[in-house]
Structures are given as structure tokens and as C-alpha cells.
Amino acid sequence: MNPVHITESEWYVLACLWERSPQNARELTESLKKITGWSRSTTLTMLRRMSDKGLIRCSSEDGGIRTYTTDLAENEVRMRETEHFLARVYKGSVSMMLSAMTDGKKLDDTEIDALYEILRQAEEKK
Numbered sequence: 001m002n003p004v005h006i007t008e009s010e011w012y013v014l015a016c017l018w019e020r021s022p023q024n025a026r027e028l029t030e031s032l033k034k035i036t037g038w039s040r041s042t043t044l045t046m047l048r049r050m051s052d053k054g055l056i057r058c059s060s061e062d063g064g065i066r067t068y069t070t071d072l073a074e075n076e077v078r079m080r081e082t083e084h085f086l087a088r089v090y091k092g093s094v095s096m097m098l099s100a101m102t103d104g105k106k107l108d109d110t111e112i113d114a115l116y117e118i119l120r121q122a123e124e125k126k
Contacts, residue, residue: 006081010055012036013046017056018074022067 006014016031017023023031029043038046047068050056056070090097098115107115 005084006055006077009036009046010050013050013056014070014072014074014077017068017070022059022069024065024067028068 012032012035013028016028016035025044025047028047029038029040032038032043032046047056047058051058051068055072056068058066058068060066086092086094086097090100
């Protein structure tokens with residue numbers, strides 16, 4: 001997978017395409033205006049930049065209507081970005097990240113059970 005970092009703005013576009021793909025520029029403009037408030041020109045600029053970076057693909061149909069898709073799998077992108085964040089902010093330490101994320105927060109029984117299950121599965125993978 002391409003090691004390009006995904007910006008917050010790019011996440012919005014990718015999320016729209018993961019939800020439904022392909023989409024044309026008009027459809028993406030409408031969706032992104034609701035989510036971000038972006039104008040048509042901002043959306044078109046984002047689509048062009050993301051296409052140049054290889055994050056999305058643009059193809060023209062009959063009549064010149066451009067449609068956009070992505071070959072990036074959502075779970076792979078999430079994993080790569082999580083690993084990047086973990087390395088950058090917590091020096092790769094999962095325990096340090098979990099400690100920071102739960103410090104001062106009250107976790108309900110469901111969240112605690114989910115964390116125990118994650119740890120149990122991690123232990124099985126050793």
C-alpha cells in the first residue's frame with residue numbers, strides 16, 4: 001500500500017467513496033457540502049489532488065461525466081493510519097496509548113469487556 005499520509009480532508013472524501021462507489025463529482029459535491037460545508041470548487045480541487053496522489057481514480061463516461069472510485073480498502077487504510085499515529089505520538093506503545101485514552105474517563109462495563117476481549121485475542125496470537 002502507498003505510504004502516503006491521509007489528511008483529515010481526504011478522509012471525508014474516502015469515507016464517501018467507501019460508503020458508495022463510484023460517484024460522480026455532483027454526488028460527491030452534495031455529500032461533502034453536507035458533511036464539511038465545502039463549495040463545489042473546493043471539492044473539485046480535493047478530487048484532483050487526491051487523484052494526483054493516487055488515492056482515488058477518476059474515469060470519464062460517455063458525455064464527459066467523471067466518476068470517482070478508490071481501490072484503497074478502508075480497513076487497510078485505518079490500520080496503516082493507526083500504526084502511523086501510534087508510532088508518531090506514542091513511540092509504538094499500545095499500552096501507553098490506551099493509558100492516555102482511558103486516563104480520567106469512566107469506562108462502562110461494555111467498554112471494559114471489549115478491552116479484555118481485545119487483550120485475550122492478542123494473547124492468543126502470541
